[in-house]
Ligand SMILES: [Zn+2]
């Protein structure tokens with residue numbers, strides 16, 4: 419144990435440079451020009467690079483799994499929102515948190531930079547799906563319908579869009595770890 423300190427150490431990248439510094443993660447001897455100062459101490463460049471990779475541990479199937487979960491749950495929550503009407507404003511953030519936690523559980527702590535935005539987008543689409551029929555009908559009859567009907571159709575889209583946006587943003591911030 420103690421002979422570590424008695425024998426001179428040499429930098430792993432520069433065999434002729436004597437050093438007292440070790441990477442605090444992999445214990446590799448490093449010289450001052452090889453060490454990178456981090457908030458937790460000196461680390462070798464390899465470890466710093468590895469640390470950055472930890473933030474992107476998601477597997478390819480995590481993306482469709484997260485999107486499917488978020489889309490499906492958001493789809494269901496839209497029907498709940500329709501039933502409770504005005505109270506959907508309170509439901510939306512709660513639904514967002516539930517969906518974000520469900521996605522988190524499925525991913526088992528794996529993470530990726532793009533996952534929050536993909537999950538939020540999938541939830542938005544899922545929440546808009548029940549309204550999609552209305553939009554298609556509106557577009558089909560846009561030419562023939564009277565302006566009044568078209569306006570009524572557009573107004574009927576406002577609440578589902580707001581709800582979908584609320585749910586999606588709640589998911590996004592929850593997964594990003596930003597407290598609102
Ligand atoms: Zn290291």
Ligand SMILES: [Zn+2]
Nearest residue numbers: 429432449452
């Ligand atoms: Zn070195």
